[in-house]
Amino acid sequence: MRILQVGFGTVGQSFAELLSNRRDDLVSRFGINPKVVGIVDSRGGVIDPKGLDLEGVLEVKRKKGTVGAYLDKGLKGLRVAEAIKEVEAEVMVESTPTNVMTGEPGLSNIEAAFKEGLHVVTTNKGPLALALPALAELAEHNRVHFLFSGTVGGGTPILDFGRKCLSTDHILAIKGILNGTSNFILDQMEECGCEYDVALRKAEEQGYSEEDPSLDVDGWDTASKLVIMANWLMGREVTLANVEVKGIREVTREDVRAAARRGRSVKLVGSIADTMEVKPEEVDWTDPMCVRGVMNAVRFTSEFAGDETVAGRGAGGMETASAVLRDILEVRERLARG
Numbered sequence: 001m002r003i004l005q006v007g008f009g010t011v012g013q014s015f016a017e018l019l020s021n022r023r024d025d026l027v028s029r030f031g032i033n034p035k036v037v038g039i040v041d042s043r044g045g046v047i048d049p050k051g052l053d054l055e056g057v058l059e060v061k062r063k064k065g066t067v068g069a070y071l072d073k074g075l076k077g078l079r080v081a082e083a084i085k086e087v088e089a090e091v092m093v094e095s096t097p098t099n100v101m102t103g104e105p106g107l108s109n110i111e112a113a114f115k116e117g118l119h120v121v122t123t124n125k126g127p128l129a130l131a132l133p134a135l136a137e138l139a140e141h142n143r144v145h146f147l148f149s150g151t152v153g154g155g156t157p158i159l160d161f162g163r164k165c166l167s168t169d170h171i172l173a174i175k176g177i178l179n180g181t182s183n184f185i186l187d188q189m190e191e192c193g194c195e196y197d198v199a200l201r202k203a204e205e206q207g208y209s210e211e212d213p214s215l216d217v218d219g220w221d222t223a224s225k226l227v228i229m230a231n232w233l234m235g236r237e238v239t240l241a242n243v244e245v246k247g248i249r250e251v252t253r254e255d256v257r258a259a260a261r262r263g264r265s266v267k268l269v270g271s272i273a274d275t276m277e278v279k280p281e282e283v284d285w286t287d288p289m290c291v292r293g294v295m296n297a298v299r300f301t302s303e304f305a306g307d308e309t310v311a312g313r314g315a316g317g318m319e320t321a322s323a324v325l326r327d328i329l330e331v332r333e334r335l336a337r338g
């Protein structure tokens, strides 16, 4: 299987490391030998139809900042659209930054790949939050597979659990703590008794928060994940416009203290029932969904199985790369099944 990687940051590089370290294991356990034949970042690309030396490319990226500087095969200024047309690959792994306002550049990358007949595995929530129903239709129209396990819960198989383990059940509702940064901030407010601004600074110091934290703390990251789950697991055709969103900026130290007196923690909770909403809510300490730090937890309520909670680390380069690899194996299985 030949892979074109678009985006070579934390997730993209972790995926390349994972492939490089696990090559023997992938051949012996799964009979698959994936070859990365092209990689593109924001400043250039590198192409080798025989398969790139991933360790060499990772070193160049670390030292020179772009894969376009790779020896004789690097192409400075190579654009994603050109790579999609030129590189002969079966799968595109898309891991460019999430933009929930426009979906770009991921949206155009994914559409272009579908049109060229490439299967797509993405970790980018932006295009899905804005246009998942349309993208799923376009994939079907072009007879390609479209998988995105890493968009919800990082490496924790939340989408896979809902889709596969509950395939014979009927999911009635989903509720979850889906944003590690907000959870860390609220946790700090509870543990140290500090106000929101101080807890946000701690999240920044520990590298859990972006320079612009609004995607996390204003609830849009959680809302995007709800949209993905509602479409993919519950068959609803919804986008971000259907979610009522309230973040955690107005949560005070007193709110957190009052909740603690009742044996509860304030959490940023995303829920899908008749409607979809994101808002701070009190969660009982005995509830398995009451996870700490940057953990994620999702409770599925289904007709026959009742309540089940899946919890795990919600982000991280290697964790998310493992979800990408799962999706690649799934594409291979689906192709084998015809």
Ligand SMILES: NC(=O)c1ccc[n+]([C@@H]2O[C@H](COP(=O)([O-])OP(=O)(O)OC[C@H]3O[C@@H](n4cnc5c(N)ncnc54)[C@H](OP(=O)(O)O)[C@@H]3O)[C@@H](O)[C@H]2O)c1
Pocket (backbone or CB within 6 Å): 006, 007, 008, 009, 010, 011, 012, 040, 041, 042, 043, 065, 066, 080, 095, 096, 097, 098, 105, 123, 124, 125, 126, 150, 151, 154, 314, 315, 316, 317, 320
């Ligand atoms: N990190 C996580 O734990 C995690 C977990 C789950 C999902 N995700 C999602 O996965 C995606 C990637 O995350 P990340 O942490 O790897 O982000 P990142 O470190 O910021 O990497 C983004 C990559 O995309 C490249 N890029 C940006 N604009 C581009 C363009 N126009 N054309 C080609 N390449 C472009 C960047 O190029 P340069 O290298 O040249 O800057 C960089 O290589 C995001 O959508 C994120 O929300 C991340």
